[in-house]
Amino acid sequence: MTDSWLPSLITATPQEGFELAITLSRRGVKYTQPDVETLKRLRSDYANSAEALTAASQVVAINFQTVAAANSYWREAALSE
Amino acid sequence: MTDSWLPSLITATPQEGFELAITLSRRGVKYTQPDVETLKRLRSDYANSAEALTAASQVVAINFQTVAAANSYWREAALSE
Amino acid sequence: MTDSWLPSLITATPQEGFELAITLSRRGVKYTQPDVETLKRLRSDYANSAEALTAASQVVAINFQTVAAANSYWREAALSE
Amino acid sequence: MTDSWLPSLITATPQEGFELAITLSRRGVKYTQPDVETLKRLRSDYANSAEALTAASQVVAINFQTVAAANSYWREAALSE
Amino acid sequence: MTDSWLPSLITATPQEGFELAITLSRRGVKYTQPDVETLKRLRSDYANSAEALTAASQVVAINFQTVAAANSYWREAALSE
Amino acid sequence: MTDSWLPSLITATPQEGFELAITLSRRGVKYTQPDVETLKRLRSDYANSAEALTAASQVVAINFQTVAAANSYWREAALSE
Numbered sequence: 001m002t003d004s005w006l007p008s009l010i011t012a013t014p015q016e017g018f019e020l021a022i023t024l025s026r027r028g029v030k031y032t033q034p035d036v037e038t039l040k041r042l043r044s045d046y047a048n049s050a051e052a053l054t055a056a057s058q059v060v061a062i063n064f065q066t067v068a069a070a071n072s073y074w075r076e077a078a079l080s081e
Numbered sequence: 082m083t084d085s086w087l088p089s090l091i092t093a094t095p096q097e098g099f100e101l102a103i104t105l106s107r108r109g110v111k112y113t114q115p116d117v118e119t120l121k122r123l124r125s126d127y128a129n130s131a132e133a134l135t136a137a138s139q140v141v142a143i144n145f146q147t148v149a150a151a152n153s154y155w156r157e158a159a160l161s162e
Numbered sequence: 163m164t165d166s167w168l169p170s171l172i173t174a175t176p177q178e179g180f181e182l183a184i185t186l187s188r189r190g191v192k193y194t195q196p197d198v199e200t201l202k203r204l205r206s207d208y209a210n211s212a213e214a215l216t217a218a219s220q221v222v223a224i225n226f227q228t229v230a231a232a233n234s235y236w237r238e239a240a241l242s243e
Numbered sequence: 244m245t246d247s248w249l250p251s252l253i254t255a256t257p258q259e260g261f262e263l264a265i266t267l268s269r270r271g272v273k274y275t276q277p278d279v280e281t282l283k284r285l286r287s288d289y290a291n292s293a294e295a296l297t298a299a300s301q302v303v304a305i306n307f308q309t310v311a312a313a314n315s316y317w318r319e320a321a322l323s324e
Numbered sequence: 325m326t327d328s329w330l331p332s333l334i335t336a337t338p339q340e341g342f343e344l345a346i347t348l349s350r351r352g353v354k355y356t357q358p359d360v361e362t363l364k365r366l367r368s369d370y371a372n373s374a375e376a377l378t379a380a381s382q383v384v385a386i387n388f389q390t391v392a393a394a395n396s397y398w399r400e401a402a403l404s405e
Numbered sequence: 406m407t408d409s410w411l412p413s414l415i416t417a418t419p420q421e422g423f424e425l426a427i428t429l430s431r432r433g434v435k436y437t438q439p440d441v442e443t444l445k446r447l448r449s450d451y452a453n454s455a456e457a458l459t460a461a462s463q464v465v466a467i468n469f470q471t472v473a474a475a476n477s478y479w480r481e482a483a484l485s486e
Contacts, residue, residue, distance in 0.1 A: 006342055033377055042374040048119065050133055054110065058143065059381050068147050131207050131208035138187055149232065155232075219271030227308065292447075294456075304429065350462075383463045394473065
């Protein structure tokens with residue numbers, strides 16, 4: 001993969017940070033299985049399995065820890081509002 | 082998803098922080114499977130599986146680590162009581 | 163759930179902190195499956211499965227990380243003994 | 244459980260810290276299944292399953308993170324040798 | 325393994341850090357199963373399993389936490405742009 | 406186990422730190438199943454399972470977080486080169 005998709009871990013809001021965590025989780029999958037058609041087919045599988053959805057949510061949670069720490073938990077943004 | 086659901090990680094009490102961790106865990110699922118009807122059907126499945134409930138509790142625990150760190154573990158709130 | 167069950171993450175001793183981690187782990191389950199009768203039935207299942215017990219212990223370990231950090235690992239309590 | 248088994252997270256050496264992490268992992272199981280006979284029976288099961296042993300090692304690794312942080316990674320002990 | 329493959333955890337950009345996290349994850353596998361032919365065969369298996377891909381993405385997420393912390397989340401790089 | 410196998414978490418290089426993380430992961434298994442013959446037999450099993458290898462790599466990743474933090478991510482070593 002030569003495209004640039006992760007210039008920074010800094011986001012304006014916690015919600016954007018959560019969405020970046022989702023991007024990181026999907027990229028982690030895509031580096032292992034780059035074929036888009038295969039990914040689409042598999043997505044319809046795990047989107048209907050409670051266990052697989054929980055596992056996906058766990059990867060997002062781990063990546064969100066990283067993004068949140070990078071942004072010092074957006075504490076200053078909260079104060080300046 | 083364009084609605085705003087995560088303006089801040091700061092909460093008044095540890096318990097509210099724990100409830101935010103639950104929200105984060107459910108959102109992690111919802112980004113992968115946005116269809117509410119499917120989610121309802123799956124919930125009745127995993128709410129009756131010990132293994133699935135433990136897995137769900139684990140995602141909450143990981144998200145609670147993030148929220149608790151963001152709030153400096155509510156240490157000052159405890160002192161001012 | 164409107165009852166107050168988590169006023170603070172601060173505990174007097176590491177052992178009380180570990181027991182709080184167990185409470186957090188069970189609450190993570192209870193938010194998903196609030197029905198007490200169902201929980202009792204499921205508990206007898208996973209209390210007899212090595213895999214499920216290990217998974218439960220893992221959630222406790224993750225929550226204990228949070229509680230231990232909140233208490234600065236009870237380092238000062240150890241010094242004052 | 245009313246016995247005192249966790250007076251402190253501080254240990255003299257990393258190896259003692261690792262052994263404390265093992266104790267924490269077993270206690271996490273024991274709080275869910277206190278019956279010693281059942282635990283013995285289950286142990287013979289998972290001690291012969293690669294998957295279960297890896298899962299057990301993972302819980303130890305998580306608890307060791309906590310114990311190691313509590314001891315500031317035994318850095319000073321290393322310097323004074 | 326005597327080759328040198330990990331001289332540093334420092335990378336110029338978050339994306340290079342993410343790719344290093346992938347390298348770490350693969351090396352974790354390779355230390356257990358060094359045979360390249362076996363690894364190739366297994367890769368075709370898990371690259372077609374949603375569950376296995378999610379598990380792989382989780383290991384990457386954990387390693388990315390380490391690499392991101394090592395690089396102080398590339399905060400300074402972001403400021404100097 | 407009475408042998409001394411973990412005198413310190415400090416290593417000269419990141420790669421040695423990663424190898425220490427592997428040692429920690431194996432020791433976590435060995436404390437639960439000390440019998441070497443059983444371990445050899447089980448190793449041939451999970452060395453041919455993509456799922457088990459990913460799980461093993463995850464334990465290494467968690468232990469590497471600990472070792473890397475203990476060594477302050479080898480940042481100074483990188484600067485002095």
